Amino acid sequence: MIFYEVAVNAPIANTLTYKYSGPAIDIGHAVLVPLGRRKVTGYVLDRIEEDEQQDKGFVVKAVERVLSGDPVFPRELIPLYRWLSSYYHYPIGEVLFTALPAAPSAKSGIYAKLIPGCEEKLSTFAGVEETFPEVVLQLQQTRHLSHGMITRLRKSSNGRKLLSQLEKEQIIQFETEIITSRTQEKYQVVYGPSDSIAGLLSTDSSNEHGALQKWVEQTGLSLKPSELKTLGIVSELYRSLGTWVPKSAVQKQYKQSGRYLKSLVENNLLVQEESRVYRNPFGEPVDRKNTCTQQHTEEQRRVLEKILPAIAQGEFAPFLLHGVTGSGKTEIYLQAVQEALKAGKSALVLVPEIALATQMEEQFYTTFGDQLSLLHSGLTAGERLDQWHHLRQGSARVALGARSAVFAPLSDVGIIVVDEEHESAYKQDDGLRYHGRDVAVMRAKMAGCPVILGSATPSINSYANTTSGKYTLLSMEKRVSSRALPEVQIVDLSKGKRNRPDLFFSDQLIEAMNTTLERREQILLFVNRRGYSSSMICQDCGSIVQCRHCQVSMTRHRAKQKLLCHYCGFTLPVNILCQSCHSERVIGIGLGSERIEQEAEQLFPHARIARLDSDIASHRKKYLETLSAVRQGQIDILVGTQMIAKGLHFPGITLVGVIWADSGLAMPDYKASERVFSLLSQVTGRAGRGDKPGSVIIQTHQPHHYAVTCAQAHDYTGLVDKELPIRSLLNFPPFGRLVNIKFSGENEKLVEKAARKVNVFFMKHFTGGQIEQLGPAPSPLAKVKDQYRWQLLLKSSDYRILHAMVDSLQEHQSSLKLGNVKLSIDIDPENMM
DNA sequence: AGCACGCCGACT
């Protein structure tokens, strides 16, 4: 008998022990195990030798069965899973279910069996026939009660009564059955040559059909013309594909071929097999043009001289690559990955959550082809699983993807790259609240390999790690082919008269747009919000239309003719009465991408204008059409939100306008300045990447704010010099560490009470000046989806104290009696909303 | 999470 350490799919902090008498189970397998009265999926994390398995005061149950054919994850990732569980204070089983794709899984439910020989007893059972005829019917017909039937019965008291009586009278017996078990592998039927004609199909004679016919005549086989035709198609496809031919591909050319394929197999000319289908994760076929590996710049060479030896060395080494937009960071990544592959290792590349196909994907695909596995957010569960298997089996050695790709099942990782490391999209904002970049660094540490964090505007945290000596700083300050950085002009929105005070366009911006359009060049307008008006205000009483379920203002969307809540999706008609005074005079204020698009149409009626925001991006086709239209110069003005600032390359754009730069500075967030700076820098970087120089106009109400002026001067260290003293004064990161304890529930009073209780608990058990408790207070978004939210922010220079506090809270959670209030813990919170 | 146990109010 062998014992196993299993992480089960339930919110249980620790792993559980199970035994299994069958053949030894490898670490990493999915198993079905009993848990209480039910059966759940679990993952084997370790084997426990029998002599180590002392009596620990619980009865060890047996593994029900092994669910996976092969281990689902490489065992070298187990320490990372354990670290995630303890660092983010999240149950180990749920860590695994977050980190793994929808792999073999099973669940059980209760059903009831009719005890043999009880049919008579059943019919004499008082009252069943009248109240529950369907129960009698099901038992007679199938000799059991289904899970669905039992759940239905349990909803009524009479049903429950019936069930317990049937059990008491020994008519039925409850058992658990597996009700869902899914694997999303897709298979297809493929055909290949049998031994007898293998030689014939591999020859690349140009007169294929003739050769086949000749061969058939020689062997004296009597093939029908249709069979010969089918065989011809198969052989043609076999040669062009270079591999076995899917049945569907043959049938596409010849509809009736199914039956002939069958007879060809019977005649031992073709062999039929089932093969795993790997769905194509590239939405559209990507042009595999060769990127001419240009000469590296002096800076690139200097950076590579540091990184490449570290990869060959195979030791943990964190680098922060600070390179201005256009300095050629991607080339560094490509070289680094190549170096790792050369050393026989694999590579992991993380990019922020991006809507769809980007330059980065294209370049990696061009360079690494089938070696590359893409793990972006647009994949279906099935596609994701396919990519997982590719990596698992080593048929792909480079993984490129967003946040969750950090869990890619690569073994022997030689390099990890995190592009745009400052992006807050790396932070998962629910469930296991991990930071993709931080996990990447930890993974590199465990794997013993270098990690490159790249950014044009590094996070203050990472930058601080270079001055403290934890990371090595590598800088690239020049743009490839020494293109100049764009000229940036700041326009003060609060000063001076405007020709069009009704619009969000300053005179300077309008003029610059005019000259740009005259030169037949392209313009990008950047807006912070989608929609038309960011909120609706009543002109009589001044109240703002709020979502019924969330404490946020409703945004007007003109195209949809609706008011929309961006948090829960709740909609209202446009023509509503004021919620407090019932006035009809409710109008939109503030701006959104739709409105800017409309105003641009008014100002430049002859310009071709397009909009790109997440409303559009949800329509993949429309999104890609817009992208290519912009690239081909069919669009003069592109209006967009955040998503256009990232990773997209538009050579034709020479003017960038930022409509309202300081809107982000009002956020209740210690990172607001850092964010605004990096957003402005990114948008600014979109200008003039072609051979023409670019210019940028930033409209703002706070022209003297350092986030704005530093972005204007392309001065990253200037920002750091301003920002660090402020952070230091308030002991915010990188000086102090933060933990946000979040409370939520339907009952506002109870949520508040719970938050106060925890606050008191901490004050009692953790005294001394090393900890600061901010709050408890209602969250900046005090209500979302009918859930009231409070939070308690903990701050300390010593993260070990913070972890001790959270551990202690979780330990005493039940005795604190927080009632129905849900508690969730956010370690290193990125977003305080 | 799910599921059982157990302790109190409102019904036959």
Add this chain to the structure above:
DNA sequence: GTCGGCGTGCTC
């Protein structure tokens, strides 16, 4: 009396 409400606690 007991039925059924939900708060509390455990799962190898």
